[in-house]
Amino acid sequence: MFKILLHKNLRDFKSNFSEFFSIFILSLISILVFAGLYSASNGMEHEFNSWAQSSKMADEWVTVKGANSNDIHKLLKKKSVKDVQKQYVFNSYTGSTESKKMLQTVVINNNKISKPDIGSGKKISFQTEGVWLDQKFARSNKYHVGDYIDLDSGNGEKSFEIKGLIVSPNYIGYTGPNNNIIADHKRYGYVITNTRTMSVPKNQFNQVLVTKNKGYSGKRLEKDTRNALSTKVISLVDRNTFNNVSKFINKYNSITKMAVMFSLILFLLVLLVTQTTISRLVNNQRNIIGLFRALGLKKRSIIAHYSIYGVITTFLGGLAGAFLGMEFISKLILSKQEPLFGVPVWQARISNLTWIILGVLVLISLMASIWKIMQILKNKTAEILQKETVTNSSKNIFEYFPNFWNNLRWNWKWVLRDKSRxxxxxxxxxxxxxxxxxxxxxxxxxxxxxxxxxxxxxxxxFQYQTELKISPLKHQESFKNLKNKLGADDQEIEQTSLNIRTSQGEAVTSGNIISKGIYLKLPLESNRTVNLQAKNGVYVTNFAAKKLNIKTGDNVEINSAAMVNKKIVPILGIIKISSPQGIYLSKNYWEDLKQPFVPTSLYTTHNINKSIKHNKSVDQVKTIDENLNxxxxxxxxxxxxxxxxxxxxxxxxxxxxxxxxxxxxxxxxxxxxxxxxxxxxxxxxxxxxxxxxxxxxxxxxxxxxxxxxxxxxxxxxxxxxxxxxxxxxxxxxxxxxxxxxxxxxxxxxxxxxxxxxxxxxxxxxxxxxx
Structure with a gap:
C-alpha cells in the first residue's frame, strides 16, 4: 500500500505541477530574501564581535583636557575598569598644496587596547622609529611598507618610514575630521606611531581608552570613569555612540531590520498562500479520500499521504532559498559594504534563525494539510463522497438599498452576493x-x-556652487588673500565636534557654526526657514533631537576639546535637515559664548580659478554636484x-x-x-x-x-x-x-x-x- 500511495503522490505532483511549483517558488523567495540579508548582517556582526574580542577593543573612548597620571591611577582603581590606555591624538597633513591630505595621528606608548590588525609589515613596536599607516589610505595613494611619508603636524614637515599597513578597530567607520557622509580614502586616513618617533610633551594625552571587567554594565563603567576623571572629561562615548564604530554597528543592524521588516510581510503572505493552496489541493481530492476510507485505508495512512504535499515542496524551496541567499545575495551586499568600512574580514554567516523560520514554514504547511484532512475525515464515508453543498446566505448590505441594487447589472449582483456569502x-x-x-x-x-x-x-x-575646505589658522595671509578674491560672495562655516548632554543622556555630534550668508537655508519642521543670525540659542536636527529626547525650549550642555568651559544653551527649534546631523548656531551667538570662530569651509558661487584652487589655505575644492554624487x-x-x-x-x-x-x-x-x-x-x-x-x-x-x-x-x-x-x-x-x-x-x-x-x-x- 505504501508504494501505491507513493506512486499516487508522484502523479499528484505531476498533475498539479503549477500549484506545487508556486509553493516551491514562494518558499524559495521568502527564505532567499531573509537568508540573504540576514546572513550578511549576521556575518558582519560576528566578524565585528570576533575582532572586538581579539583586538581587545575599547569599551569607552574618553576625550579629556588637563588629565594627568594621577587621574589614570584613580581610574584603574575602579572595580569596573579592566584596563586603560592613554594616547595623544592630533591631525597631520601630507601632500602638496594642490593635493593636501589629512591623517589623524595617534601617539601611544603601549598598545593593550584596540590593537590594530596588521595587513602587511611589522607589528607595532615602541623601540623602533616609524609609523603604521591606514591600509585603505595607503592603497588609495600607492604607499607601501618601507616607503617614506612626509607629515606636517604644525612644526614643519618631517619624513617617516612606513613600518606597516594596518586596520584599526578605532577607525572602522572613519570618514574624515568633519565626519563626512562617505569616506574619501585618498584624502583622509589615520596613522599610529610611538613616542620615540613623535615626541609629545611629557605625559601629555587627550584621549583615554577604557575596557571594562566582566559582570559590570556600561552605565557602571561610565559612572566610574566620570567619577575618576571628574571635570576633565570633555566627551565620553561607547561603541554605540562613537561614530567611528557605531556606523558599522548601525549598518548591520539596519540590514537586520530590513531583513526582518520586509520578510515579516513576505512570510505572512507565503503562509497565507501556502495554507490556502494546500487546503485547496486536499479538498480537490475529497472523493478520493472518501474512496480510501471506503476501501478500509486507515486514517493515519491517509494523513501521512497528504502531509507530504506541503512538506516536500516547502522544505525543498526553503532549503534552496537559504543556500542561494547566502551564496549570492549576502556576498553582493557585503561587496557593497566593504569599501565603506575598515574591517579585516568580510564573510557571510547563515543564522540559526534561518533554519527556525524554514522549520516554521514547513510546520505550517504540514499543519495546513493535516487540518484540512482531519476536517474531511471527521465525516462519515458516505458524507465525504457527497459533493459539498452551497449554503444560503443573508442579504448583502447593498440589497438594503433597492434603488442602487436594482440598477446594477446581473454580473455585479452575482459578484456582490458571492462575496457576501x-x-x-x-x-x-x-x-x-x-x-x-x-x-x-x-x-x-x-x-x-x-x-x-x-x-x-x-x-x-545647500545653495552654493562650490565648497572650499580651508585651514585659515595655518595660512592666515593666504586666507586673507582668498577672502579678497571672493569679495562678498561667500559664507563661512565652522564644523566642529561637540559633546551635547541632557538629562536623558549625551552624544558626540557635529557643531555647525554659520556666518551671515545666503547659501544655507535651514527648514523647520513647519517648513519655515530659520534666521540664525537674529537668534541667541541653537537649533538641533530632528534625528539628534529624537535620540536625546530634546524639545524646543529645553536647555542643553555643550562642550568640546577647544572650549575652555562648558556652556548651557537654549534649544530654539528642531530643524528638518538630512545631513549633517547635530547642532546649528550663528557665528554671532558662538562669539557671544566667548568662543573663537575658525571656519573650516567656505560656500560660494564665485568662479574658482587656479589662484583660488592653489591658495595655501584651501585644502579641498568640491562642487555641489560632487558633494551630491x-x-x-x-x-x-x-x-x-x-x-x-x-x-x-x-x-x-x-x-x-x-x-x-x-x-x-x-x-x-x-x-x-x-x-x-x-x-x-x-x-x-x-x-x-x-x-x-x-x-x-x-x-x-x-x-x-x-x-x-x-x-x-x-x-x-x-x-x-x-x-x-x-x-x-x-x-x-x-x-x-x-x-x-x-x-x-x-x-x-x-x-x-x-x-x-x-x-x-x-x-x-x-x-x-x-
Missing part, C-alpha cells in the same frame, strides 16, 4: 492584495525617498538591496495573486458549471471572474495604500544614522505604478484563470454521489 475567502484575497501592495510601495518608495532626500539637501538646503555613493550600498526587493515583490505578487485566483476558481467550480448549464456564454462568465478580481483589487488598494505609506515611513527610517536622516517619500507616479502592477497582475491572472472555464465538466460537476 464567502467572506473568509474574500478576506484572504484582500490580505493578499494589501500585503503585495505594501511590499511594492516600500520597494519603489525607499529608492525615491533616499534620492529625494539627497536632492532636496543639495538643492533647497558622494552622498549618492552611500546609497549604492542600499540600491542592490532595493533592486532585489523590487524584483522579489513582483515575483511574489504574481504567485500570491495567481494562487489566490486559482483558489477562488476551485471553490466556485460548481457555480461556474451551473452557469454553463444555464446557458451563460464564456465571455459572460469571464466578466464575472474579472469583476470579482477587480473588486478585490479595489478593496485591497484602498486599505493597502495608507498601510503601505506607514510601512514605507518605518522602512526608510532604517537608513537613518548619527550623520544623516532620510525622509519617506513616494510620488503619485510611484503609487500609480505600484497599484498598476497589481492591477495588471489581477487582470492577467483573471484572464488566464477564465480560460479554465472551457475545461469545466458540467456533468461531473453537478451530479451527486449516491
Amino acid at each position: 464567502a467572506k473568509s475567502k474574500e478576506l484572504i484575497g484582500v490580505i493578499g492584495i494589501v500585503g503585495s501592495l505594501m511590499l511594492l510601495i516600500a520597494s519603489i518608495g525607499i529608492e525615491q525617498s533616499l534620492n529625494k532626500t539627497n536632492h532636496d539637501t543639495y538643492t533647497n538646503v 558622494d552622498t549618492n555613493k552611500l546609497l549604492d550600498s542600499f540600491k542592490s538591496i532595493i533592486v532585489l526587493l523590487i524584483v522579489f515583490s513582483l515575483f511574489l505578487s504574481w504567485f500570491v495573486l495567481y494562487n489566490l485566483g486559482m483558489l477562488n476558481f476551485t471553490e466556485r467550480y460548481r457555480e461556474y458549471a451551473t452557469m454553463r448549464v444555464l446557458g451563460f456564454r464564456l465571455n459572460e462568465i469571464r466578466s464575472v471572474i474579472i469583476k470579482d478580481n477587480l473588486l478585490t483589487w479595489l478593496e485591497g488598494t484602498i486599505i493597502g495604500i495608507p498601510l503601505g505609506l506607514a510601512f514605507l515611513k518605518a522602512y526608510v527610517s532604517i537608513a537613518n544614522s548619527d550623520t544623516s536622516e532620510f525622509f519617506s517619500y513616494i510620488s503619485i507616479g510611484g503609487l500609480v505604478i505600484a497599484g498598476g502592477i497589481l492591477f495588471v497582475n489581477v487582470v492577467l491572472i483573471a484572464w488566464l484563470i477564465s480560460h479554465h472555464i472551457k475545461k469545466v465538466d458540467m456533468a461531473s460537476a453537478l451530479k451527486s454521489v449516491d
